[in-house]
Amino acid sequence: MDILHDALGFAARGFIVFATIALTVLFCVAVLRRRRPRGSWLHVKPLNKQIEALGDALRGNLMKRRELRRLRRKRKKVDAGRPNVFVLDFKGDLFATAVRNLREEVTAITAVAGKGDEVVVRLESAGGAVPHYGLAAAQLMRVRDKSIKLTVCIDRVAASGGYMMACVADAVVAAPFAIIGSIGVVAQVPNFHRLLKKHDVDFQEMTAGEFKRTVSVFGEITERGRKKFQEELEDTHSLFKQFVKAHRPKLDLDQVATGEHWLARRGLELGLVDQLRT
Numbered sequence: 001m002d003i004l005h006d007a008l009g010f011a012a013r014g015f016i017v018f019a020t021i022a023l024t025v026l027f028c029v030a031v032l033r034r035r036r037p038r039g040s041w042l043h044v045k046p047l048n049k050q051i052e053a054l055g056d057a058l059r060g061n062l063m064k065r066r067e068l069r070r071l072r073r074k075r076k077k078v079d080a081g082r083p084n085v086f087v088l089d090f091k092g093d094l095f096a097t098a099v100r101n102l103r104e105e106v107t108a109i110t111a112v113a114g115k116g117d118e119v120v121v122r123l124e125s126a127g128g129a130v131p132h133y134g135l136a137a138a139q140l141m142r143v144r145d146k147s148i149k150l151t152v153c154i155d156r157v158a159a160s161g162g163y164m165m166a167c168v169a170d171a172v173v174a175a176p177f178a179i180i181g182s183i184g185v186v187a188q189v190p191n192f193h194r195l196l197k198k199h200d201v202d203f204q205e206m207t208a209g210e211f212k213r214t215v216s217v218f219g220e221i222t223e224r225g226r227k228k229f230q231e232e233l234e235d236t237h238s239l240f241k242q243f244v245k246a247h248r249p250k251l252d253l254d255q256v257a258t259g260e261h262w263l264a265r266r267g268l269e270l271g272l273v274d275q276l277r278t
Helices: 002-035 046-061 065-079 099-112 130-145 162-164 193-198 222-245 264-270
Strands: 087-089 118-125 151-159 171-174 179-181 261-263
Touching: 046 179, 065 130, 087 099, 118 130, 118 162, 130 151, 130 162, 151 162, 162 179, 162 222, 171 264, 179 264, 261 264
Parallel strands: 087 118, 118 151, 151 171, 151 179
Antiparallel strands: 179 261
């Protein structure tokens, strides 16, 4: 009886400690949420100052102090009349989740950009889901619609959905060995129907509409369903090609829209990129 009493007492004390910690954590979370700034916000970093600081670190050992001060005063006068270059980073995943930030950045830039200003997007993406990358490309089209010069820079890869975004730009600049292209559509669907059948497991899938489910992970894939699914892929590919052609009309789609990818050195010859540079 004493053992049971001690166990209950220990459990009660443990529960009190746990509840106290949980309430403390919840209180901290509530305070942090209350302090979080409302609405959208952006982190803006003046890159020219960062680049100048790197150069000045070396100039400090090569120039006299008076000469360096004179250079800095001259630089301030020149900077006053320069147009702005807005540099954005987009690192894409399968569902282009970075489009959330891109949308806010484009909204801010289009609200303040003046004559002669430019947007540079440092893009890295191997593509992903069609609707998501279509939305990302549409965000870049907003820049073009405002008559703001748009340049896309590619250091590593802009393929498939990534190239869908890149082709919107006035100029596509790529590192010589960056991966470019892959203007195609792919869909991979595993099917476990025969495995389930082997183990006497029935899978029932109810649909309304002849082509509501053309292919299924667990249901039997019919030849009619497979054919319809292929037609949908071909239609998506056709729309992809039309989109690319609209923005880069000089491209030979029969040559570049085969789903292949190239290194940027070849991409320059094919017209997929405009300049090789890092």
